Amino acid sequence: MKSPDRFFLPVCSTACTLYLTLTLLGIIPATVKAQDDYPSGPIEMIVASSPGSGGDIVGRLIAKHMAEDWGHEVVVVNKQGASGIIGSEYVARSKPDGYTIFLTSGGPITINPAIYKTLPYDAIEDFAPVSTVARVNFVLTVHPSFPATTLDGFLTELNSNPGKYTYASIGAGSPHHLWTEMFIYMTKVDIVHVPYKGTVPGLTGLLGNHVDLFFVGIPPSLPHIRAGKLRALGVATQERLSSLPDVPTIIEAGVPGYEVFSFFGVIVPAKTPEAIVNKLNAKIIEIINLPEVNEALLARGYEPGTSTPAEFAELIERLINNWKTVVPEAGIEQR
Amino acid sequence: MNELFGNLLMGFDVAAAPIHFLYCFAGVLLGTLVGVLPGLGAVTTIAMLLPITFKLPPTGALIMLAGVYYGAQYGGSTTAILVRLPGEAASVVTTLDGYRMAQQGRAGVALGTAALASFCAGTVGIVVVGLFAVPLAEFGLRFGPAEYFSLTILGLICVTVLGSGGLAKSLAMVALGLLFSTVGTDIRSGTTRFTFGAPELFDGFSFVAMVTGLFAFSEILLSLERRVGHEVVKSKIKRLLPNLAELRQSLGPVIRATGLGSAIGILPGGGPVIASFGSYAIEKKIAKDPSRFGKGAIEGVAGPEAGNNAAVQTSFIPLLTLGLPSNPTMALMAAGMTIHGIVPGPQVMTLHPELFWGMIASMWIGNLMLLVLNLPLIGLWVQVLRVPYRLLYPSILLICAVGVYSVNNSVFDVGVAAAFGLFGYVLTKLGCEPAPFILAFILGIIMEDNFGRALTIAHGDLSIFVTRPISLALLSLAAVLVSLVLLGSIRHRLTSSAAQASGGGKP
Amino acid sequence: MRNPDVYAGLLFIGFGAAALVLGRSYPIGTLARMGPGFFPTVLSVALMSLGFLTLLRPLWQRGDKLAFALRPFVALGAVLVFGVTVPHLGLVPATILLVGTSHLADSSSRLRETVVLAAGLTLLAVGITRGLGLPVPLFLP
Secondary structure: OOOOHHHHHHHHHHHHHHHHHHHHOOOOOOOOOOOOOOOOOOEEEEEOOOOOOHHHHHHHHHHHHHHHHHOOOEEEEEOOOHHHHHHHHHHHOOOOOOOEEEEEEHHHHHHHHHHOOOOOOOOOOOEEEEEEEEEEEEEEEEOOOOOOOOHHHHHHHHHHOOOOOEEEEOOOOOHHHHHHHHHHHHHOOOOEEEEOOOHHHHHHHHHOOOOOEEEEEHHHHHHHHHOOOOEEEEEOOOOOOOOOOOOOEOOOOOOOOOOOEEEEEEEEEOOOOHHHHHHHHHHHHHHHOOHHHHHHHHHHOEEEOOOOHHHHHHHHHHHHHHHHHHHHHOOOOOO | OHHHHHHHHHHHHHHOOHHHHHHHHHHHHHHHHHHHOOOOOHHHHHHHHHHHHHHOOHHHHHHHHHHHHHHHHHHHHHHHHHHOOOOOHHHHHHHHHHHHHHHOOOHHHHHHHHHHHHHHHHHHHHHHHHHHHHHHHHHHHOOOHHHHHHHHHHHHHHHHHHOOOOHHHHHHHHHHHHHHHOOEEOOOOOOEEOOOOOHHHOOOOOHHHHHHHHHHHHHHHHHHHHHOOOOOOOOOOOOOOOOHHHHHHHHHHHHHHHHHHHHHOOOOOOHHHHHHHHHHHHHHHHOOOHHHOOOOOOHHHHHHHHHHHHHHHHOOHHHHHHOOOOOHHHHHHHHHHHHOOOOOOOOHHHHOHHHHHHHHHHHHHHHHHHHHHHHHHHHHHHHHOOOOHHHHHHHHHHHHHHHHHHHHOOHHHHHHHHHHHHHHHHHHHOOOOHHHHHHHHHHHHHHHHHHHHHHHHOOOOOOHHHHOHHHHHHHHHHHHHHHHHHHHHHHHHHHHHHHHHOOOOOO | OOOHHHHHHHHHHHHHHHHHHHOOOOOOEOOOOEOOOHHHHHHHHHHHHHHHHHHHHHHOOOOOOOOOOOHHHHHHHHHHHHHHHHHHHOHHHHHHHHHHHHHOOOOOOOHHHHHHHHHHHHHHHHHHHHHOOOOOOOOOO
């Protein structure tokens, strides 16, 4: 019978000795990094959604320029899952040394606190905001065969057929769901919620006329609107958008105060030194203002926009409070 | 027709440009390698390649990414046959007979059949894409929740046919798979089910972890157990390629499966998987001697492989014509298009015809490259089986562990894989089969989702499933299949008891 | 009594019962608004019924007897060791530990071979992860 000790002990002790020696000799770098020469090594950018998603593309765009400018790798790591909880928790627990940054959307840090009873992180205490990056505007879309071509006609149609029409969302508790519930709250229409497992399935459902309307982000829906496969009835912004100049805002069409959006922004673990936060902020602003980045975002339907850390923090807090009121009012149960 | 030729010529012109040829080759090579490694499927690889495709010109970038995608399907079948590890969901069915063939020393034949079947089906699939892309896409849009639900019912019946342990056990495996598919967040209410508070389970079990554990790990446990006490004599490896008789046997399955796969591929989500076990079920049902299935029937490899590759080709249709990706890989390719300023959507075909037709042509070139690459490699792969098992199994364990871990950098997933390894082992010891379980798992997710959605849209009216024509057709087909299965089961019961009564069977 | 069908049946019944118990708080809802408990409940009941049918099967069909060995399970242990040590020790130590542990799962393993295998597989693991750009740390303090 072979005893396990005969194998483990020699190999393990050799490996450990080797490792210690190499570290002491400085061949494997020690892991402590100073802040004045930030960055002095590779940076990890966490994206809490899957590769190819909106956030992923935006993140990779920024990472590419950041890496070029700073001369260090900026690696995009996808930690998708659980509505962004997995990625958020990872960042919250990471070292606040500026080498882990989080490209997040609005969901994990402004919506999750309202729909989850408990979270393994605190959206305000565990993070330090750096800057917003882009805004995602929403548009109300219907299938071309819908019996209304203006928002007025749309509301009339809905009001004369309570409970008949259905709306798509990308899941219970998703921004789309919540924004539509807010619309319902403000207009008092009676429409039925049909959750889909993502934007593409939702759009497919609308394109096939299986569902009647969808408050959807501009980036995924723009090509279909432009091709005439979907009709845009109104945009949920303060002013008309350059990408859809003929589409009225929902506010001007008769629902005052209905302005909804989602955002992408960069945040870092709380307690990251202010100097590093400011450096990141400056770099991000610089990148977003590059013509090629600006145009890439605009072409895709995003609205580029940066902020100071303080402005971002204020936005986050405002949205969290907004959702904490809207969610119970809309009758959405906490998980 | 002339238009088609003109377009194809343009496409081949684009695809045969040396640089595109090179990208295609790089893509399929990488895809094959990656398909062989568990967990590191096409999605992860393409995600990793996205930054590189920033720098490549758009057509070239997409050609490469596409190559990775269908190359991975080839690689996935290879490991399914050699070590019972399906590299992709669509290769699960290949493990049933493919692995058995390998155990019988016919690994070369299995690998060769898989490659040839895939190539033939892929060629037809590509022609379908070229000819019928737009009408097929429009047809696909008519599939609403009710149709998807009925399709999954039909699929579940097919899955039940796969099993050979007796009807009750097969059905139980299906029910168990469906039950496991409910673990996670319920899309309609947002409630988390059976997750014990672990965020890693909020989106359900990691499919890669499940499959790796259920098939590869459990097989290692079983093999090690067989060896306890005595060295297992390895079957001598016979021929390396299928002979004429075997090719003839495969012809029918390939033709049928190609038709099935081409049609199903356009449906978003799960096309290749459904095509693979749909073909298996069909072949098993119409075979003269269905008991050969599960024991190394070549039709069980030829059909599914053809079906899944045909579906893989047609699964490009929604992306190329409507701008809607049918699965995560397509979503990445859509991202790739976006990065290059080509907004995926209905206008790609008209605004960028060289991209559309260039891709189609290069898909065929890619399939050809894969055939040419893989056939000679069979000799090499078969050598893997001659490695002494005591060296082979730690290697499999390691590659699988690395693969599963790296999908989400998750320790939890590794634990899930180990747990399912144990589960698969127990199931096999008890005479149940993991294949129906995992296939039902895949279908269960689609089924519940669409059942609920269909009913919500219909305001609770169950008749929606039979008033919509496509749904009605699918359900009727399912009913026919059920009666065939029951009739078969009854007849089997009658003949075996008749045989016993006449003294034919042993007491 | 060593008939596997009996155990299979019990397994099914067990899973069905467990699902019913664990899911007792999920509302079932109505057909129009299905609750999270709808499918799991239906499936649990179906599973338990099929479990009973399976239990009864040995009455008309004899199966093979059950037997198993314990040693192969060490292979699963090796996987777990890997999973647990990668985030704390890094890829290289985890690989070595996996190979070392799995060595014990088969009686015909030879120590010298295992050491060489460990080295080779470590190189392979590093090659795969670095080659595909996977962010798995090699060594961790």
